[in-house]
Amino acid sequence: MSPPAPSDLGYVPPDGGWGWAVVFGASISIGFAYTFPKAFTIYFKELRAVYSVSYSQIAWITSIMCATTYGGGPISSILVNRYGSRPVVIFGGLLCGIGMVSAAFCTSILQLYICVGFITGFGLALNLQPSVIIIGKYFLKRRPIANGLAMAGSPVMLCTLAPLNQFLFDNFGWRGSFLILGAILLNCCVAGALFRPIGAATASVKTQATAEGKDALKEKVTKDAMEMSSPVNIPMETETEEEGGKDCCEKINQYLDFSLFKHRGFLIYLIGNVLMFLGFFAPIVFLAPYAKHIGIDEYSAAFLLSILAIVDMIARPTTGIIANSKWVRPRIQYFFSFSIAFNGACHLLCPLASGYTGLVVYSVFFGLAFGMVCAMLFETLMDLVGAARFTSAVGLVTIAECCTILLGPPIGGTLIDTFGDYKYMFIKCGAVMVLAGTFLFIMNYYNYRMLAKEEKERKAKEEDPKSVRTENEGRNNWNKEIVRDGPELEPLREEREGLKKEVNGTNEV
Amino acid sequence: MPAAFSGKRPGRRLLLLCLSLSLSVGSPADPTMTPQDASQSQVNSLTKMQGGLNESTPEPTTTTRTANWQTQGSPSDHLTLGHNVSIPALLRPDLTTQEFKQAAKENVSNVTFVEYEVLLPGVSGTSVEKNITLDSAAGIELSCRLDNKYSHLKSLQVTWKRGNETIRHINKTENSWSIQLWILDNSKLGSYSCTLKGEEEISAVFLLQVPKIEGREKPIISYEGDTAVMICKSFGYTPIAWTWYMTNGSEQIAINDSLLADKYVINRISASVTHLKILKLTKEDDGVYWCEAAFELGKSKGKLQLKVLSLMVPLKPFLAIVAEVVILVTIVFLYEIYSKKKEKRAGDEKEFDQVEQLKSEESNGLENSSARHRRV
Numbered sequence: 001m002s003p004p005a006p007s008d009l010g011y012v013p014p015d016g017g018w019g020w021a022v023v024f025g026a027s028i029s030i031g032f033a034y035t036f037p038k039a040f041t042i043y044f045k046e047l048r049a050v051y052s053v054s055y056s057q058i059a060w061i062t063s064i065m066c067a068t069t070y071g072g073g074p075i076s077s078i079l080v081n082r083y084g085s086r087p088v089v090i091f092g093g094l095l096c097g098i099g100m101v102s103a104a105f106c107t108s109i110l111q112l113y114i115c116v117g118f119i120t121g122f123g124l125a126l127n128l129q130p131s132v133i134i135i136g137k138y139f140l141k142r143r144p145i146a147n148g149l150a151m152a153g154s155p156v157m158l159c160t161l162a163p164l165n166q167f168l169f170d171n172f173g174w175r176g177s178f179l180i181l182g183a184i185l186l187n188c189c190v191a192g193a194l195f196r197p198i199g200a201a202t203a204s205v206k207t208q209a210t211a212e213g214k215d216a217l218k219e220k221v222t223k224d225a226m227e228m229s230s231p232v233n234i235p236m237e238t239e240t241e242e243e244g245g246k247d248c249c250e251k252i253n254q255y256l257d258f259s260l261f262k263h264r265g266f267l268i269y270l271i272g273n274v275l276m277f278l279g280f281f282a283p284i285v286f287l288a289p290y291a292k293h294i295g296i297d298e299y300s301a302a303f304l305l306s307i308l309a310i311v312d313m314i315a316r317p318t319t320g321i322i323a324n325s326k327w328v329r330p331r332i333q334y335f336f337s338f339s340i341a342f343n344g345a346c347h348l349l350c351p352l353a354s355g356y357t358g359l360v361v362y363s364v365f366f367g368l369a370f371g372m373v374c375a376m377l378f379e380t381l382m383d384l385v386g387a388a389r390f391t392s393a394v395g396l397v398t399i400a401e402c403c404t405i406l407l408g409p410p411i412g413g414t415l416i417d418t419f420g421d422y423k424y425m426f427i428k429c430g431a432v433m434v435l436a437g438t439f440l441f442i443m444n445y446y447n448y449r450m451l452a453k454e455e456k457e458r459k460a461k462e463e464d465p466k467s468v469r470t471e472n473e474g475r476n477n478w479n480k481e482i483v484r485d486g487p488e489l490e491p492l493r494e495e496r497e498g499l500k501k502e503v504n505g506t507n508e509v
Numbered sequence: 510m511p512a513a514f515s516g517k518r519p520g521r522r523l524l525l526l527c528l529s530l531s532l533s534v535g536s537p538a539d540p541t542m543t544p545q546d547a548s549q550s551q552v553n554s555l556t557k558m559q560g561g562l563n564e565s566t567p568e569p570t571t572t573t574r575t576a577n578w579q580t581q582g583s584p585s586d587h588l589t590l591g592h593n594v595s596i597p598a599l600l601r602p603d604l605t606t607q608e609f610k611q612a613a614k615e616n617v618s619n620v621t622f623v624e625y626e627v628l629l630p631g632v633s634g635t636s637v638e639k640n641i642t643l644d645s646a647a648g649i650e651l652s653c654r655l656d657n658k659y660s661h662l663k664s665l666q667v668t669w670k671r672g673n674e675t676i677r678h679i680n681k682t683e684n685s686w687s688i689q690l691w692i693l694d695n696s697k698l699g700s701y702s703c704t705l706k707g708e709e710e711i712s713a714v715f716l717l718q719v720p721k722i723e724g725r726e727k728p729i730i731s732y733e734g735d736t737a738v739m740i741c742k743s744f745g746y747t748p749i750a751w752t753w754y755m756t757n758g759s760e761q762i763a764i765n766d767s768l769l770a771d772k773y774v775i776n777r778i779s780a781s782v783t784h785l786k787i788l789k790l791t792k793e794d795d796g797v798y799w800c801e802a803a804f805e806l807g808k809s810k811g812k813l814q815l816k817v818l819s820l821m822v823p824l825k826p827f828l829a830i831v832a833e834v835v836i837l838v839t840i841v842f843l844y845e846i847y848s849k850k851k852e853k854r855a856g857d858e859k860e861f862d863q864v865e866q867l868k869s870e871e872s873n874g875l876e877n878s879s880a881r882h883r884r885v
Contacts, residue, residue, distance in 0.1 A: 049738045173730030176823030183830035190834055193841040
């Protein structure tokens with residue numbers, strides 16, 4: 001009988017060491033990807049004047065950029081599956097830089113759409129997904145903390161990019177600013193350089209160097225005598241290489257795992273998130289205009305957004321730490337649903353906020369809720385599908401979310417224009433998010449129960465007579481378990497040691 | 510043209526309308542409309558209404574727009590006008606038909622009568638100041654009102670002045686006094702004050718001026734060979750004409766875009782916005798520009814500054830940052846190669862040691878077994 005795999009990756013993630021450098025790089029990449037479109041709006045006024053176009057035509061630039069960043073997810077996933085994170089991020093950084101530098105020499109609005117919208121947007125897409133993916137490869141036990149820290153890059157970058165953009169614009173005009181922004185975006189290449197490839201092949205090299213590898217070394221020496229080799233040494237490039245007989249579907253699945261659509265957890269996550277994003281970004285877009293509408297001056301309204309960003313910055317790593325605690329980690333999906341519903345409740349209560357103090361309180365709670373949701377956004381997906389399939393999952397999820405993310409603010413805007421009052425927009429956003437949170441809560445309860453049932457069934461099967469199995473058979477079963485979806489098991493010194501003992505046991509034959 | 514009318518002339522006729530306006534603040538996507546601007550634009554729209562002079566209309570009705578500024582305590586305390594505007598319909602029997610005809614003859618067919626009221630603080634020593642913006646000829650009523658709670662103050666002497674000239678006022682109600690003015694040209698603009706002398710002196714000043722033009726405080730940055738667009742806006746008011754000036758030394762030279770059509774293009778985008786586009790920029794185009802709006806009652810200027818840079822200016826930070834990126838990437842890769850070598854070396858050493866150890870164990874074992882063998 002074969003022990004369950006330590007993680008479905010095929011190796012034990014380091015959970016530290018170089019991982020923290022990877023987290024730092026990921027926070028830079030993620031920060032650029034999420035905040036660049038927002039910080040870009042400073043140039044709108046000038047561009048409108050120079051090209052004599054309307055506000056909505058200019059706003060298309062950031063819409064195209066956002067759409068390409070999210071829509072380019074699957075392509076990003078395919079490339080990461082094929083080449084790994086590092087080359088993709090470096091290429092993405094170069095693409096962003098090229099896009100912005102060529103935008104500095106544009107002479108028409110169409111060229112801006114292409115250079116800033118498509119090229120830079122696609123470059124950001126090639127930055128965002130691999131950064132999130134590689135965290136799952138480097139962390140398992142401390143993954144929520146790593147995710148929280150990496151996602152904290154977004155508000156930090158916003159706080160620095162926005163004033164920086166203003167400074168560049170005041171000193172260099174818009175063309176000079178685009179040129180310099182292109183150079184700044186090249187820093188994504190530095191982040192990409194930090195993403196050292198890690199996989200079972202490289203991990204096994206590492207373990208040989210450690211004390212635990214002594215047994216494995218014994219293995220090496222006596223390999224000829226023994227037919228079996230330690231599971232650790234099995235090169236696991238991709239799961240599919242172990243599976244024989246590739247047919248067409250499997251070949252596509254090798255690049256982008258469409259079989260995820262049969263995965264119960266994935267579908268729950270997809271539906272819940274698609275629903276949530278309808279109401280996620282609109283309140284941020286309309287917070288400052290709402291403040292001005294109820295009579296607050298422009299600077300105080302902008303200050304509300306700063307409060308939001310600062311609270312967000314603190315909330316994300318904190319949420320990561322909380323989500324990593326032993327009480328929350330097994331039930332992280334409930335925590336996620338709770339934070340979405342909390343977010344929705346904030347929006348529902350916002351119309352009751354009167355005056356500046358009320359809005360400040362709202363901003364604080366909104367920042368908190370926003371940070372909580374963002375920190376756990378990818379962690380919960382990793383938790384549901386496992387780190388190996390996460391690569392494809394994140395691509396599929398982002399392209400599905402792309403539509404609702406883009407629809408959210410315009411729908412809010414239409415509500416505001418129709419009713420002339422902001423409260424309907426807040427009520428709509430709040431209602432959608434509370435609904436999404438409740439949906440996720442109920443469905444995840446169901447999912448947890450189903451998973452527990454499946455676990456029990458599997459254990460029951462394993463307790464069948466196992467003596468006659470050869471190691472090869474054991475190996476095949478172990479591969480199948482990797483392919484099968486399942487929740488992340490608690491990682492696993494004990495299991496690793498169990499593996500070791502078994503190796504020892506068979507050695508001493 | 511007399512600037513004051515006493516309130517007791519009967520039978521004046523004016524053509525008046527009764528309106529009620531609901532102010533709607535601008536759309537959320539449009540950050541340029543503040544409530545103040547919105548109200549100004551409403552005033553403007555009213556003043557544009559044709560008061561068709563039809564002498565056969567029986568009843569004169571006044572278009573009166575009451576803009577209430579309530580000040581309590583601090584003089585600079587404005588209440589946003591968002592919700593405080595109401596248009597009562599009032600009959601104004603104070604203009605005689607003759608004076609009306611006279612006004613009509615003086616080509617003021619677009620004139621409507623607008624009331625501006627100030628609530629005086631009871632505290633003496635404080636002076637309240639109100640800015641009133643006028644772009645075209647209008648009839649103005651300025652009134653000072655004393656709050657009811659101060660009505661115990663007796664024997665108040667009220668004077669309306671403009672500079673040193675006293676203007677006859679009318680006693681509108683028990684606690685308010687007003688003057689009526691026809692502002693028809695630039696000379697009538699300025700500051701008008703009402704002073705209440707009792708035991709203490711309370712005063713308020715109305716500052717009548719043409720609309721201010723907004724230029725840009727921060728300089729516009731552009732590059733050689735590029736195109737620069739400069740925008741001037743007059744919020745809510747429509748100028749009769751726009752003129753652009755370039756500063757040459759200390760002189761201001763008007764820009765003639767028909768003369769230099771391939772260099773300057775002046776576009777009037779909308780009634781209150783003008784664009785000056787300067788093509789093929791050179792270093793000489795660097796400097797201060799003025800946009801001047803001509804209103805019926807005067808002119809108003811806005812200042813803009815243009816800076817023309819060469820492409821080398823942003824290139825330096827660009828190259829610096831690119832160099833930094835290249836250096837960092839190199840450092841990271843070198844560190845990785847170094848640490849891999851170190852690991853490999855450590856791993857090799859360990860492997861070597863362990864292989865040695867195993868070999869020695871094996872040889873021991875073999876010796877033992879052979880020894881055993883021999884014994885047997």
